[in-house]
Amino acid sequence: MKYEVSFPEGMNGNPICECQKPQFTGIPCNHVLAVCCQRHLNPMNYVSPYYSVENYVNTWSGEFHGFGNVDNWPYDMGAPTIRPDTGKINKGRRKHKRIPNSMDDMEARNRPRSGVQPPEGSNRTRTSGLKL
Numbered sequence: 001m002k003y004e005v006s007f008p009e010g011m012n013g014n015p016i017c018e019c020q021k022p023q024f025t026g027i028p029c030n031h032v033l034a035v036c037c038q039r040h041l042n043p044m045n046y047v048s049p050y051y052s053v054e055n056y057v058n059t060w061s062g063e064f065h066g067f068g069n070v071d072n073w074p075y076d077m078g079a080p081t082i083r084p085d086t087g088k089i090n091k092g093r094r095k096h097k098r099i100p101n102s103m104d105d106m107e108a109r110n111r112p113r114s115g116v117q118p119p120e121g122s123n124r125t126r127t128s129g130l131k132l
């Protein structure tokens with residue numbers, strides 16, 4: 001597949017390729033590199049100025065203000081203190097809060113029994129475990 005590469009005037013020196021990678025990334029694609037190699041052009045001249053070291057340094061030259069340690073924060077700023085509610089979280093599996101209805105009974109009847117099934121021909125029946 002062939003891609004057409006052009007170097008329009010007034011586009012900040014950025015080439016345009018039909019693959020659209022240089023337009024999106026600001027970095028010359030393989031097609032632009034091939035044209036540059038064929039015409040003895042320096043491809044570094046077609047990299048977006050966003051990637052220059054000067055712009056990179058300017059981007060991160062500002063001062064960052066962290067939040068600091070929580071213990072050093074002012075205690076009362078007028079907002080109420082909200083603590084996590086640990087009393088309602090119980091250990092173990094969560095229980096369903098909704099009330100079972102007739103649909104649950106139907107699903108329970110159609111659901112295959114879990115666990116080990118007795119072999120066919122066995123006269124073993126399920127017991128409650130209590131012997132009377």
Ligand SMILES: [Zn+2]
Binds near residue numbers: 003019020029
């Ligand atoms: Zn391309």
